[in-house]
Amino acid sequence: MGKTSKQTKKFQNKHLKHTIEHRKKAQDFKKKAAMRKKGGGAKEEPQVEAVKDDTKNFGEMSVDDFFAGGFEIPKGMEKSKKKLEDSDDDASSSDESSEDEEDMKKNLENLEKQDPEFYKYLKENDNQLLDFEGVNPLEAMSEDEEEEEDEEEEVVDEDDDKEVTNKGGADKDATKSGNKVEITTKLVEKWGTQLEKPTAKVIRNIVSAFKAAVNINSGEDYKYSVVDPKAFTELMLLVLKKVPIAVQSVVKYKTKQGVRTIPQNAQATQIGSILKNHASSYITLLKDITNTETAAIILASLYEVFPYYLSHRRLLKQIITAVANVWASSNDTDTQIASFAFINNVVREYPKSILETVLKISYSTLLQHCRKTNAHTISRINFCKNSLAELFSVDEKIGYQIGFEYVRQLAIHLRNSVNGKGGFVTIYNWQYCHSLDFWSRVLTICKEESSLRQLIYPLVQVSLGAIRLNPTAQFFPLRFYLIRSLLRLSNTGVYIPLFPLLYEVLSSTAITKSPKPSTLQIVDFEHNIKVNQAYLGTKIYQDGLCEQFIELTSEFFGLFAKSIAFPELITPAVLGLKRFTKKSKNVKFNKQLSQLIEKLNANAQLISSKRSNVEFGPSDKREVKEFLNNLNWEKTPLGQYIVVQRQQKEERLRLFKEAQEEEEKAKEEKKRKEEKEEEEEDEELAHLEDDEDASENEDMSD
Structure with a gap:
């Protein structure tokens, strides 16, 4: 069976029922008129009643039942059926029904004289039958009805077009x-x-x-x-x-x-x-x-x-x-x-x-637009991460389900890389790093009783695995970036052992080996997760690594500056740093490490003096948690040191940005000059060509 046309569907929905009822009444009227001409014999009366009953059942059928088939068409309705079938093709309907139309008109003209009672009934109850004219229902459908039925098409009102265009020219708008x-x-x-x-x-x-x-x-x-x-x-x-x-x-x-x-x-x-x-x-x-x-x-x-x-x-x-x-x-x-x-x-x-x-x-x-990360785009990306993190707290149940799905994806990518599928390139890129950083922000701002806190452990494991995937000096910037994310996550009260990751930097050849001088630009650790091969082994890169180590080590221990267990926490770190300073030949870095060790010891002495007066033991978790709650961490020896370090870092970043802006301006100015010189050269060439053409014309005229 062929596909039903659009016009046929519209006819079925809007006009089929009305047409069937219309033709049923006309057929009844024709039968009555024919019987009255014959005198109404007794043998034909039951047949008329049967036709009426069948026609009634036929008229009460639904559209679906009608087109499903499987019913017997009452006598006298064959022509109506033929007309309905021909309306789908919309070709020969008017020719085949012209005979019925003429009969109907003649009968209607004689009806008022022959049966005034029935004529009066029709006039009161179905006046449209008296005004019957043979019309193809598909042609009678208005343009407005077609437009309202199809929502996917552009809806345009034809009547308003006439008002706007105004064929007579009255509307000049x-x-x-x-x-x-x-x-x-x-x-x-x-x-x-x-x-x-x-x-x-x-x-x-x-x-x-x-x-x-x-x-x-x-x-x-x-x-x-x-x-x-x-x-x-x-x-x-x-x-x-x-x-x-x-x-x-x-x-x-x-x-x-x-x-x-x-x-x-x-x-x-x-x-x-x-x-x-x-x-x-x-x-x-x-x-x-x-x-x-x-x-x-x-x-x-x-x-x-x-x-x-x-x-x-x-x-x-x-x-x-x-x-x-x-x-x-x-x-x-x-x-x-x-x-x-x-x-x-x-x-x-x-x-x-x-x-x-x-x-x-x-x-x-967010991940699609963070592939390219630099000093110009980082503020936009950070805004997106911070703002989107807020939305995950709207419904913590939905937030946990989505978070679990995406952290699991990150873990699968890491596992595949560890197993040699795809290599570390699938992990060591900005999209993956921004993903880990984003989830650290989400879990940091969620409430303590939130179900999202269950994702902290798997996120920390994935982050640590990513850091250790390729522990080469070229990717130390990525290590520092992820450590900052984990430092943020540590604010939730979860202890994450980050100092061993930092101490590994001190044992690398980038720190222990004597550096070679270089005129390269300072490494921007804030906006890079990888350095070029040219930086490896240079003094400029070594100095940058030393600054990053001092900053991140102080920030890590600063999280626990008021902790009652601070003296025990720093003991292994202080011993390791003292051992390193004895072997290192970098005088400037040794001096920075000695200052850091001094602040760590001073802070440990403060905690020891404060806790010597307490009357609770380590098992009393509530008292341990509230230890030195009234003391601002910035007033501790280590806190004061960190504040100064942050100010110095801000100053360095400001100078670095100014230097970058000046360099960009110089490049733009150089580009403008080159473009201007090219334009001047083009103008000179054009003048020379004009002069040559003029001289040629003069020679030809001579």
Whole structure:
């Protein structure tokens, strides 16, 4: 059986039942008229009743039963059946039914004289039968009905087109070139006036025009066209600011406990269809955002109509993905804040509906946009990690499920690398490192009783495994980066043995071997996880490693500066550092290590003096935890040392950034000069060619 045509489906849904009833009445009337002409014999009366009963059953059939077949067509209905079948082909219906139409007209003309009582009944109850004309039902279907049935196609109202174009020329707000309606400022003003008392029809036309304007460079054929930039700007402001207000005036939201829902009625369905078509315009605009002001207007408009997209899961994912791309890719902090505010607001309003979708899309989008990490992009990436980490606390159960899935993926990648599948390249890249760092932020800000805390142990194991995967000097920056993540995670109260990882750096040849002089630039450990081979064995790299060791070692022990067990914690470290200083020939580094050892011992003496007066033992965990709670860690000997170290680091970073900016400016200036010199050379060549042409012309004239 061939595929049912679109027209046939529409006929089945809208006109089949009416046509069957119509023809049933006509057939009954014909039978009655024929019997009355014969005088109404007794033998034929039962047959008439049988036909009536069969026709009644046939008329009460559902559409599905009718097309399923397997029933007996009553006598006298063969011609009606033939007409219905021929309506699918829409070719010979009028020819085959012309005979019936003439009979019907003659009978209707004589009905009032022959049976005035029956004629009166028909006039009162079914006046359409008296005005019967043979019409093909498919031809009678209006264009508006076809447009309303298909939500996926672009919805355009033909009646409004007539108002806009006005064939008589009365409406001058729009011009018609070919088959397209040109959008003008007057037309936009007219639409703005109509939105004061909006209807679904007006909103539909405005949305269709805006879709054509937004996709002007797509190459697709739309009914509307826009040439005037001012008209486009006014249309965009009209759609983004006034259309959401108009939508809510046509269909008001039901708000309960701060959650907006859409009422279930015909108007809401119609508006929903229009806004579904409008979603592609929002997505296109989000891809082309250039400034914060535009982003704020688009996102505010989208938020107002967001409830209409909740039931369309595929469309919802596309919208969230578009917003997440703005959030993860924009280098403008204000634009990032505006996009995250939108994500945060919709998640807080509909946590059960979209939270899981938002978290997964945002996480994958973040990883897509962090492949390239440098001094210019790190602030954007850190903002994304910190803001997304906040969303995982909205629903800790969903957050734990997603976190468990992604941490497990990281562990599988690490296991495959250890087993020789793919090598360490799959681990030693920015995406993997940012993933580990992101989850450390999530677990650091979650509550102490949160189920997310169960992920701390597997995350620490994966991070330690990644650090030890390739313990070469070239990847020491990656080691330092992951150690910082673990230091952050240590703030949860979990002890992570990080000093052995740091001490391994001291035993590497990059520290113990005499360095060679170099004129290379200072290593940027903040924005790199790998150094070039040229840095290995150089003094500039060795000095950088020494600074990183001092900083991270002091930060690690600073976490426990008020711990009652601090003296015992630093004992192995102090012995190892003293042993190293005796062997090392790096005078500057030895001096830094001696200062660190001194601060560690001073802090240990403070803790020992404070705990000598306590009356509780190590088994009293509550008292141990509250030990020196009233003392600020910055006032401890080690804390004061760390504060000074941080200030010095900030100063170094500031100088480093200034040097980078000056270097970039110098490169840009050099590039401009080269371009200018090339232009001047091109102009000189052009002048020489002109002179040569002129001289040739003179010679020819002579």
